[in-house]
Amino acid sequence: MIGIGDQAPEFELPDTDGEPQALQTPAVVIFTCNHCPYALAWHDRLMELARDYADVHFYAINPNDAERYPRDSFEAMKERVRGDGGWPMPYVHDSTQEVAREYGARTTPDVFVVDSEGALRYRGAPDGDHQDDSLRADWLREALDQVLAGEEVARAETDPVGCSVKWRQ
């Protein structure tokens, strides 16, 4: 598990086209999934953010145990992205859950901002209310703007809110 200021773990995971996606910086790493209402409620805001910050690398990582939660299988991920006509970020599968463990992901969603030097600068929720679309992931936007401007992140940590990551038993 990493803390603010630590080097973010590197990874290379397959996206829904089967292409390997390796961490490039600056980045937003989002642990998310198909079956969680919190992840679904924040989904459009996060997609909009990725479109707005085209110079930042975004990764949606599904870490859930697909055996117990078939809706989070790699096939279901592919189907979802296809059904949406593509996403503005790769949706990658952490089948071993190693990346989620290294980051210390707790929920879906759980969001991490990594600066161009590879250091973790923000971790937590996209904004303060999954039910309020008008917030537009503003905690995450603030953190990104400060990172991209070379400033300290004023609110570097918030509590992630969502469904617990479904670890293998």
Add this chain to the structure above:
Amino acid sequence: MTVELLWWEGCPSHPEALAELERILREEGVDAVVTRVEIEDDDQARRERFPGSPTIRINGEDIAPAEGEPFSLTCRIYRTRDGRVSPTPDPEDVRAAVRRAA
């Protein structure tokens, strides 16, 4: 009237669901105690026919029947009346179920 809230700790939505349920029962003048049932494993989820957390049953009927959903430790996906995804049922759906049962 029997009112049950079935919940699983992997979803943080049950306190909000309980608060809304109790508020609506008060507003509707229904003097019922909400029985809270924690679902702790998959076996119990199957026995209790638990399609996810939170599940509200009034007189044994799910207020938003989840047709075809597997019974497991998961978070339920509700739709509010304006079409948004929500971890809790639309309060007006809860109110309608309370009125039907009253």
